[in-house]
Amino acid sequence: MIRTGKTRNTLLLGAALVLGLAGCGDAGNKADAAPGSEKLAVVATTPQVADFVRNIGGGDVAVTQIIEPGVDPHEYEPTPADIQAIGQAKLVVKSGVGLERWLDQTIQSAGFSGPVVDSSLGVPLRQGEPGDDEMKDGDPHIWHDPRNAKIMVADIEKGLAGADPAHSSAYARNLAAYESKLDQLDAGNVAAFAKLPADDRKLVTNHDAFGYYVDRYHLQFVGSVIPSMDTSAELSAKQLDGLVAKIKATGTKAIFTESSLPPKTADAIARQAGVKVIGGDDALYGDSLGPAGSPGATYLGAEEHNTQVIVSALEG
Ligand SMILES: [Zn+2]
Numbered sequence: 001m002i003r004t005g006k007t008r009n010t011l012l013l014g015a016a017l018v019l020g021l022a023g024c025g026d027a028g029n030k031a032d033a034a035p036g037s038e039k040l041a042v043v044a045t046t047p048q049v050a051d052f053v054r055n056i057g058g059g060d061v062a063v064t065q066i067i068e069p070g071v072d073p074h075e076y077e078p079t080p081a082d083i084q085a086i087g088q089a090k091l092v093v094k095s096g097v098g099l100e101r102w103l104d105q106t107i108q109s110a111g112f113s114g115p116v117v118d119s120s121l122g123v124p125l126r127q128g129e130p131g132d133d134e135m136k137d138g139d140p141h142i143w144h145d146p147r148n149a150k151i152m153v154a155d156i157e158k159g160l161a162g163a164d165p166a167h168s169s170a171y172a173r174n175l176a177a178y179e180s181k182l183d184q185l186d187a188g189n190v191a192a193f194a195k196l197p198a199d200d201r202k203l204v205t206n207h208d209a210f211g212y213y214v215d216r217y218h219l220q221f222v223g224s225v226i227p228s229m230d231t232s233a234e235l236s237a238k239q240l241d242g243l244v245a246k247i248k249a250t251g252t253k254a255i256f257t258e259s260s261l262p263p264k265t266a267d268a269i270a271r272q273a274g275v276k277v278i279g280g281d282d283a284l285y286g287d288s289l290g291p292a293g294s295p296g297a298t299y300l301g302a303e304e305h306n307t308q309v310i311v312s313a314l315e316g
Contacts, residue, residue, distance in 0.1 A: 040164040043082075043089040045100050046073050047289035048143050049119055049152070051299045053093055055178045056157050060167040064089065069291045072260045073099055074231040078106045086110035091163045093156055096120030099140035117159035119152040126211045128229055135229040141286070143299065144213035144306075146186040150179055185300055186216075189307045193217045200314045202252040204243070206261045207231050209286035213306075222252050225266045231287070240269065247273040254278050254313045258286035259296070282309045 039062040044050035050065035057063065064085040067073050073095075086092060087110040094100050096118040107116065123142045128135030142148045157175040161168035193201065201219040203210060207226035214221045223243045226233050235243065247255070247269070255270045257263035257279035270277040278284075284306050290296025296305050 040091065040160065040167075041089045042091045042093060042160070043086050044093040045103060046095050046287075048299050049093050049095050049156070051289065052119070052149070052153050052156050052178075053160070056153055056171055056174045057160055058170060058174050060164065060170055061160065067288075069289050069297070070260050071288060072231050073287050076100070076102055078102050082106060083110045086112045089114065091115055091117065091159055093117040093119060093159065095140065095143070095152075097123075097125060097140035097142060098135065098137035115159060115163060117156055119155045121155050122151045123148045126215070129208075132228055132230065139208075139211050139229050141209045141229065142212055144210055144303070145216040146182045146189070146303070147216070148212060149299065150182050153178055153182070181300060185303055188304070189217055192307050192311045193219075196311055196315055199251075200253070202250055202314070203310070204247060204252055204255045205284065205286065206256065206258040206263070206266055207286065209258065210284075220250070222246055222250050225255070225269060226261070231261060235265065240265075244269055244273045247275060253316070256310065256313070257283045258288075259283045259290065260286065260288040276313070278309060278313050282313075284309060 039060060040057065041064070042053050042057065042061050043064045043066060044053045045066050047065060047067060047069050050063055053061060053063050066078070066082050066085070067076055083106055086107055089112065091114060092103075092107065092112065094103055094116060097120045120140075120142055125138035125142070127138055143152060153175060157171050160171045164171075198218070201217075202222050203214060203219050204222045205224050208221075208224045208229045210219075211221065211229070213219070223246055225235065225243070227235055227239055246252075252273075252275060254276045255266050255273075255278070257266045257277060263277065263279045263283070266277055266279070285296050285302035289299065289302045290305075294301075296302040
């Protein structure tokens with residue numbers, strides 16, 4: 001008798017916890033769809049694509065963002081609330097190129113059979129490093145070239161218009177406005193790097209997240225603390241010595257840490273190489289955006305921050 005009652009209470013408690021989680025999400029930035037709302041319910045995976053959806057969707061969409069700011073997307077594990085949100089969505093938007101390895105299973109668990117926008121569709125991909133199996137689909141950090149971001153938002157606009165044709169003209173207008181902001185961002189970055197001598201444009205980062213950025217603005221990628229486009233790898237002692245030697249030999253001035261990764265190893269390498277670490281508030285937005293209300297909370301703000309930090313650290 002007692003055991004039966006206890007089991008039942010535990011089950012009820014479990015259900016309440018799941019509902020409680022969902023409730024918290026609704027109150028925070030997880031979701032803003034009210035019951036009976038006519039807004040298109042969209043689930044977006046990363047802070048970057050969620051920001052894109054908010055910009056293109058405007059007031060006609062209710063966005064549920066799965067991954068919170070400052071969380072490593074490579075190692076993300078979905079929660080019951082994520083499954084519930086996807087189950088209630090009309091459209092799911094992902095960044096793509098294997099960044100969300102957890103998504104297919106989560107969509108299946110949620111019983112979601114609606115459209116999934118792969119915002120990487122049409123983006124020219126950088127190849128992963130040979131032997132880096134986690135990145136066999138290519139380099140997933142596509143958004144760091146604003147020209148790729150333009151392709152991503154166009155994919156998203158197509159998805160929104162397909163799921164909600166009644167508001168397609170608003171989505172097209174929002175897209176045009178945002179595209180011109182992306183053009184401004186790109187032009188601003190080009191102008192900022194033009195002031196930096198080619199010999200000073202050397203980048204060492206926490207993990208290999210800036211390949212598209214390096215290509216676009218003609219930087220030299222010297223190496224990364226985590227020797228991968230993924231974040232789960234670790235430098236061996238030999239690789240660590242190699243990176244220190246490379247930093248010294250190339251005259252690289254700084255190591256840049258990232259907002260979503262611990263800076264410990266970067267600090268150690270910088271000490272050995274005798275260069276500065278750029279971290280704390282100046283940490284780059286490699287895989288994530290800043291918390292709500294901070295200048296890095298939007299894609300445009302985060303990318304402007306990155307360029308400003310990199311140029312001022314390397315010109316000094
Ligand atoms: Zn990454």
